[in-house]
Amino acid sequence: MKILVPVKRVIDYNVKVRVKSDQSDVDLTNAKMAMNPFCEIAVEEAVRLKEKGIATEIVAVSIGPKACQEQIRNAMALGADRGIHVECETFPESLQVAKILARLVEQESPGLVIIGKQAIDSDNNQTGQMLAALTKMPQATFASAVEVEGDSLKVTREIDGGLQTLKLSMPAVVSTDLRLNEPRYAKLPDIMKAKRKPLAVMSTDELGVDITPRVTTLKVTPPPARSAGVKVETVAELMTKLRDEAKVIS
Amino acid sequence: MSILIYAEHDNNHLKSETHKLVTAATQLGDDIHILVAGSDCAAVAEQAASIAGVKRVMLADSPAYAHQLAENTADLLLDIAEGYTHILAAATTTGKNFMPRVAALLDVVQLSDIIGIESADTFVRPIYAGNAIATVQSSDAVKVITVRASAFDAAQEGNSVSVETLDTVIENTQVTFESDEMTKSDRPELTAADIVISGGRGMQDGEHFAMLERIADQLGAAVGASRAAVDAGFVPNDMQVGQTGKIVAPQLYIAVGISGAIQHLAGMKDSKVIVAINKDPEAPIFQVADYGLVADLFDALPEIESALGS
Ligand SMILES: Cc1cc2nc3c(=O)[nH]c(=O)nc-3n(C[C@H](O)[C@H](O)[C@H](O)COP(=O)(O)OP(=O)(O)OC[C@H]3O[C@@H](n4cnc5c(N)ncnc54)[C@H](O)[C@@H]3O)c2cc1C
Ligand SMILES: Nc1ncnc2c1ncn2[C@@H]1O[C@H](COP(=O)(O)O)[C@@H](O)[C@H]1O
Numbered sequence: 001m002k003i004l005v006p007v008k009r010v011i012d013y014n015v016k017v018r019v020k021s022d023q024s025d026v027d028l029t030n031a032k033m034a035m036n037p038f039c040e041i042a043v044e045e046a047v048r049l050k051e052k053g054i055a056t057e058i059v060a061v062s063i064g065p066k067a068c069q070e071q072i073r074n075a076m077a078l079g080a081d082r083g084i085h086v087e088c089e090t091f092p093e094s095l096q097v098a099k100i101l102a103r104l105v106e107q108e109s110p111g112l113v114i115i116g117k118q119a120i121d122s123d124n125n126q127t128g129q130m131l132a133a134l135t136k137m138p139q140a141t142f143a144s145a146v147e148v149e150g151d152s153l154k155v156t157r158e159i160d161g162g163l164q165t166l167k168l169s170m171p172a173v174v175s176t177d178l179r180l181n182e183p184r185y186a187k188l189p190d191i192m193k194a195k196r197k198p199l200a201v202m203s204t205d206e207l208g209v210d211i212t213p214r215v216t217t218l219k220v221t222p223p224p225a226r227s228a229g230v231k232v233e234t235v236a237e238l239m240t241k242l243r244d245e246a247k248v249i250s
Numbered sequence: 251m252s253i254l255i256y257a258e259h260d261n262n263h264l265k266s267e268t269h270k271l272v273t274a275a276t277q278l279g280d281d282i283h284i285l286v287a288g289s290d291c292a293a294v295a296e297q298a299a300s301i302a303g304v305k306r307v308m309l310a311d312s313p314a315y316a317h318q319l320a321e322n323t324a325d326l327l328l329d330i331a332e333g334y335t336h337i338l339a340a341a342t343t344t345g346k347n348f349m350p351r352v353a354a355l356l357d358v359v360q361l362s363d364i365i366g367i368e369s370a371d372t373f374v375r376p377i378y379a380g381n382a383i384a385t386v387q388s389s390d391a392v393k394v395i396t397v398r399a400s401a402f403d404a405a406q407e408g409n410s411v412s413v414e415t416l417d418t419v420i421e422n423t424q425v426t427f428e429s430d431e432m433t434k435s436d437r438p439e440l441t442a443a444d445i446v447i448s449g450g451r452g453m454q455d456g457e458h459f460a461m462l463e464r465i466a467d468q469l470g471a472a473v474g475a476s477r478a479a480v481d482a483g484f485v486p487n488d489m490q491v492g493q494t495g496k497i498v499a500p501q502l503y504i505a506v507g508i509s510g511a512i513q514h515l516a517g518m519k520d521s522k523v524i525v526a527i528n529k530d531p532e533a534p535i536f537q538v539a540d541y542g543l544v545a546d547l548f549d550a551l552p553e554i555e556s557a558l559g560s
Contacts (some may be wrong), residue, residue, distance in 0.1 A: 024383075048266045133271070133351035134355075139321070160441075160488055162430060166319070212506050214358070222382065223381065226540075229539045234543075246502070250446070
């Protein structure tokens with residue numbers, strides 16, 4: 001079985017992003033970039049399925065500017081067998097990413113697509129669901145456990161009230177939640193090996209997907225700042241403030 | 251403008267998210283319809299019909315919708331989508347699960363997790379874990395939107411429109427529900443509570459959460475947690491507050507033994523009053539706290555408990 005893993009290049013999750021002074025966008029100049037954490041979890045899950053002998057090949061896909069190849073190489077260092085870079089100047093919208101991925105699913109016929117639940121830049125949380133709808137594959141989002149049983153899939157999902165377990169036919173789309181696994185670090189020899197793994201480059205035109213934006217960002221502003229608070233010395237002082245000043249407890 | 255709202259519920263009770271979505275919808279127009287999809291959920295539809303401002307309630311009641319799975323829930327919405335200019339669902343794990351499918355099948359972009367409405371086509375939403383706020387304009391014919399309920403006030407009750415039953419049943423042929431494991435609690439729900447008290451890695455283990463629970467019971471509060479506390483197995487996943495957990499905005503948020511990582515702040519920094527209890531005076535949580543107490547939580551919590559008891 002082949003597994004397709006879309007990986008997105010995003011700002012490193014430890015970096016606190018700043019807004020440009022002209023409010024046109026966030027400022028990513030010189031910001032440290034990395035693979036989206038949920039995509040790392042997706043790669044890890046695919047690699048574990050390969051180690052168990054369930055998956056035979058892992059294909060990592062990234063869509064966006066040339067620099068996305070870094071994240072594809074990173075996925076290959078972690079265990080992906082080959083990469084596909086769909087090159088475009090900017091990052092397309094989620095629906096367009098889903099359409100591009102749907103075309104790749106047609107070409108590659110994977111048994112499973114493991115995708116991050118959310119990109120930590122756009123915080124969109126929609127690409128996997130859209131891909132499932134467009135390809136008519138069943139979906140299991142926010143997965144915290146995945147088990148392949150013959151030609152079906154058992155997935156435990158993190159939902160608001162607790163956990164839910166679903167059974168899906170394959171091929172299917174699974175989106176990863178944080179507790180699915182703990183991704184490994186790439187080892188130096190694997191990083192070297194990844195440089196020689198095959199990486200195909202395609203254009204959105206070749207795939208026939210129009211990436212003209214449908215949503216225009218009018219402005220990007222910093223969140224409202226909270227006014228500086230005070231330190232209290234004792235629990236008694238805290239309780240008095242909460243009762244008499246903030247009036248949030250009685 | 252004609253607006254369709256997908257009701258958030260558990261087959262027994264309509265959740266307050268729905269009331270908040272009605273408030274959001276009134277900023278778009280006054281032709282507001284609600285769809286209740288579930289199983290044995292006629293009572294939920296009656297509750298929806300009592301929200302002020304609602305013009306029409308539709309009920310799709312079938313075992314096929316018992317677990318509100320994504321595939322057939324999306325198809326049900328598509329079946330009735332014609333004519334609506336806006337389709338809204340709460341940005342809960344239910345809404346996030348099926349709404350992007352509705353958007354994709356209508357060939358439109360989804361506007362995720364909006365916190366503000368500027369006009370019929372312009373919306374405000376947080377990006378980068380809430381470290382930036384974007385105002386975006388969509389050129390799509392239909393706006394498919396998930397709403398961060400905590401950003402809107404709840405609409406009042408005091409209405410009674412009649413409930414229409416939808417007869418078409420769409421089965422889910424691709425996915426079967428196996429089981430669920432729901433957390434049981436008599437405390438208010440995290441996203442609906444006026445007061446939330448959350449514990450982090452500093453709590454050391456699951457047993458110590460009992461200290462927070464006792465205070466929560468005295469205050470009528472919900473109990474939350476940081477990801478570190480959930481990952482360490484102290485408490486269940488549905489208690490996680492943050493960028494990738496639940497977003498809360500209560501009157502009072504008390505963070506205990508939580509450092510204040512940006513992903514945690516993303517889930518609680520819109521709370522009205524924030525209290526932080528942490529033994530490290532440099533912990534970033536103090537930068538957003540209205541009242542900071544530098545103390546060992548194992549000293550502070552029993553003191554709070556007895557102060558509230560007296
Ligand atoms: C993609 C991604 C998404 C994430 N999403 C979320 C999310 O939704 N929610 C979330 O919370 N995190 C999230 N995280 C994790 C986040 O980055 C932090 O790792 C996490 O919030 C840390 O939890 P903590 O504050 O409990 O633990 P720590 O950072 O370890 O802090 C523990 C704190 O407890 C204090 N302490 C210890 N002992 C005591 C004591 N006896 N008395 C008083 N204080 C004490 C310490 O001083 C310290 O400040 C995410 C991370 C990633 C990469
Ligand atoms: N440009 C992209 N290239 C590759 N994968 C992407 C891209 N955008 C989104 N994805 C995938 O879709 C997931 C969810 O993204 P989103 O729906 O935008 O929050 C990410 O975790 C990735 O796995």
